[in-house]
Amino acid sequence: MTTPTSYGFCQLCGERIVKTAASRHVKKCLGTRANKDASLSDIMLIRAQSKRSKRYWLYFGVSLHAQLDEMDRALRRLWLECCDHLSEFYRDKKRYTLAKSKTFDEVFHFDDRPIEYIYDYGSSTELTLTHVGEFRAPLSDTIELLARNEAPVWPCGVCGEAAAYVWDTAARDQRPFLCEEHAHLGDGDMMLPVINSPRMGVCGYTG
Ligand SMILES: [Zn+2]
Ligand SMILES: [Zn+2]
Ligand SMILES: [Zn+2]
Incomplete structure (x- = not known):
């Protein structure tokens, strides 16, 4: 049983990349940008992925101070918004709702297990957000899209x-x-x- 290779595109250099190499690639690309721009800060690399189909994935560079609320807005804009449904971030199979005012640092500082996200409690779209790594890099925004799956x-x-x-x-x-x-x-x-x-x-x- 082999999973078909999933491809995507780096949003920084436009290169077509294999999903399994995405984090390595975007880190390298941000490193290239870092040589031209001195404003480095600590960032997290976060992967958002559909629970139903692993073919849908996004990699974000996220400032440690970015709030879940900002990620909610980014996910709606890129992937989800149909008619302003409710959404929620949570951990451990809905036992702990994570307030949207929480920062990524607060969410992942002592616990780097993935968190879950639901958009629309009726016809739900459910995602998993995984903390892939942390390093110093320049971002153009508090949450920047770095790579996404090919259609x-x-x-x-x-x-x-x-x-x-x-x-x-x-x-x-x-x-x-x-x-x-x-x-x-x-x-x-x-x-x-x-x-x-x-x-x-x-x-x-x-x-
Ligand atoms: Zn690139
Ligand atoms: Zn709707
Ligand atoms: Zn046809």
């Missing part, structure tokens, strides 16, 4: 070509994806665009 290609259920639409979860059948040519076989109101996000096909999400 997965989903085959059309009719012809196998790259799909452009997916059925809304509520209406999913045996062939949830359709290409442009076969889009007419779907029910217009129930078709959503294929988006590079773990929220694709959920709650009218259009990116």
